[in-house]
Ligand code: SF4
């Protein structure tokens with residue numbers, strides 16, 4: 299529901315040509331992710347929501363969502379954000395934008411992130427860098443090599 303109108307229009311514009319998936323390193327190395335499938339799942343859910351609104355006059359909660367029911371966490375986490383899918387698309391669609399929005403939702407709304415990411419987040423918060431060193435110690439290496 300929180301995707302932008304541009305994301306939704308992208309889903310309707312997809313020609314299903316598969317060039318994005320053919321250039322996706324995650325897909326090419328056997329991961330679950332397919333940017334083409336991300337667009338098709340977004341369109342499937344969009345149509346389901348549309349049918350729901352047509353039948354009820356307004357959207358009635360059906361207990362489903364694009365994230366989890368149509369697109370899994372495993373698919374989202376397989377993305378390297380390399381942008382190859384966007385460059386390969388003949389109609390300028392951005393599957394990675396939808397992937398990033400859902401990853402944001404996972405972390406901001408569900409606090410769902412791998413343990414390694416949580417350590418990195420808390421280091422950035424406390425030390426202003428991904429590593430577990432105090433900011434004051436950051437230039438210590440200069441005296442150590444002299
Ligand atoms: S940005 Fe993500 S989905 Fe797009 S090609 Fe790269 S790994 Fe695949």
Ligand code: SF4
Pocket residue numbers: 311312313314315316317318319333334337386387388389390391393
């Ligand atoms: S390259 Fe673009 S048009 Fe082709 S399947 Fe991927 S998103 Fe759809």
